[in-house]
Amino acid sequence: xxxxxxxxxxxxxxHDDGPEVAAVEQHLNACAECRxxxxxxxxxxxxxxxxxxxxxxxxxxxxxxxxVGDRPYxxxxxxxxxxxx
Amino acid sequence: xxxxxxxxxxxxxxxxxADAFRLLVERHSRAIFRVAYRMTGNEHDADDVVQETFLRxxxxxxxxxxxxxxxxxxHRIAINCSLDLLRSRGRHDKHxxxxxxDEALQGEVRADDPQPDRLLLSAELQKQVTAALERLSGNERxxxxxxxxxxxxxxxxxxxxxxxxxxxxxxxxxAVRKLRESLEPFVRTxxxxx
Numbered sequence: 001x002x003x004x005x006x007x008x009x010x011x012x013x014x015h016d017d018g019p020e021v022a023a024v025e026q027h028l029n030a031c032a033e034c035r036x037x038x039x040x041x042x043x044x045x046x047x048x049x050x051x052x053x054x055x056x057x058x059x060x061x062x063x064x065x066x067x068v069g070d071r072p073y074x075x076x077x078x079x080x081x082x083x084x085x
Numbered sequence: 086x087x088x089x090x091x092x093x094x095x096x097x098x099x100x101x102x103a104d105a106f107r108l109l110v111e112r113h114s115r116a117i118f119r120v121a122y123r124m125t126g127n128e129h130d131a132d133d134v135v136q137e138t139f140l141r142x143x144x145x146x147x148x149x150x151x152x153x154x155x156x157x158x159x160h161r162i163a164i165n166c167s168l169d170l171l172r173s174r175g176r177h178d179k180h181x182x183x184x185x186x187d188e189a190l191q192g193e194v195r196a197d198d199p200q201p202d203r204l205l206l207s208a209e210l211q212k213q214v215t216a217a218l219e220r221l222s223g224n225e226r227x228x229x230x231x232x233x234x235x236x237x238x239x240x241x242x243x244x245x246x247x248x249x250x251x252x253x254x255x256x257x258x259x260a261v262r263k264l265r266e267s268l269e270p271f272v273r274t275x276x277x278x279x
Contacts, residue, residue, distance in 0.1 A: 010261050014232060016239065043272035044265045045233065051214045053119050 004034045009041050091155040099146055106146070110139050113156060117163045123230045124167035126219060134170060138163040164231070164245060171223050210271065217267035221260050228253055229260035 004012075004027060011017040012024050028035050089108060097105035114135055121134035141162050142149075149158055218226060224246055231237040231245065243253035 006262060006265075007258050010258055014257075040269060040272060041261070041265060044268045045261070047210075047214055047268050047272060048218070048233070048264060051211060051218075053122050 003031065004028070004037070006037075006041075009034075009038050012038070013041060013045065092151060095146065095149060095151060095155050098143075099149070099151075106143060109142075109155065109159075113159055114139070116156070117159060120160060120163055120230065120235060121167050123234055124164070124227055125170060126215070126226070130167075130170055134163060134166045137166045137170075141166065160235070164227075164235075168227065168245075171227075213271065214268065217264050220267060221263055224248075224256050225260035225263065228256040229264070232257050 004024060008017065008020070008024060012021070012028075015021075017024050028038055089105070091109065091112070094105045094108050094112075098109060117138055118131050118135050121138070122128060122131035125131050125134060138159060142159050145162075149155070221229065227246060228242050231242045232239065237245070239253050239257070240250050242257070243250045246253060246256070248256070
């Protein structure tokens with residue numbers, strides 16, 4: 001089997017390689033070059049995963065709780081909107 | 086902790102029960118914020134998307150099929166709200182700017198770092214990842230976020246973006262390639278178990 005191209009590696013990473021999955025897996029186990037490419041891809045994507053988004057890391061939770069729970073900004077605004085319709 | 090199911094809460098909300106709708110908002114707003122933040126790239130826009138999403142959900146809840154999954158439904162609304170916001174600002178298919186300087190980062194996660202894969206991103210590295218995401222076009226970013234974080238099938242991404250499946254697939258390829266090109270210098274090769 002030829003070396004895997006980048007698209008095949010991306011498909012494999014997202015489990016989108018369909019019936020080729022076994023062949024791709026087999027190649028990755030046998031080919032150090034492709035394995036290294038794949039590992040790099042995975043690590044780059046893991047880096048993106050690490051970007052903080054959740055409330056704990058950006059102070060979202062307290063603010064969100066306050067805003068969502070607040071009558072003026074939360075449900076009352078929605079209720080007023082429904083009444084206006 | 087409220088044990089009311091989403092189905093029950095939706096049912097009550099459809100009759101105008103504001104407390105039931107509030108429960109749904111509280112239960113799902115964090116997840117909605119996450120997808121909105123990833124799509125828009127900033128907290129302020131994500132906040133706007135969250136508000137707009139639940140406003141639309143409230144307006145349309147009479148049309149929501151109770152057999153459907155509320156989380157899936159409201160996520161879909163959030164994705165559309167995010168796309169609307171990006172399009173309204175003309176950012177949907179424009180490439181973002183962003184500092185491409187990597188100099189400050191080189192010392193942050195070094196090759197000899199004992200466990201860089203377990204390291205929470207340093208502030209500087211966060212900037213680099215953020216900049217890498219901002220270099221994606223709107224479509225690339227959206228397709229990537231939906232596939233990578235939301236696990237949305239490529240076919241559905243195509244429908245969401247109004248493009249063919251193959252085009253959606255290639256949009257994801259382009260996004261991943263750009264991210265790899267930007268971020269590869271900051272990772273070192275170790276076995277990947279994914």
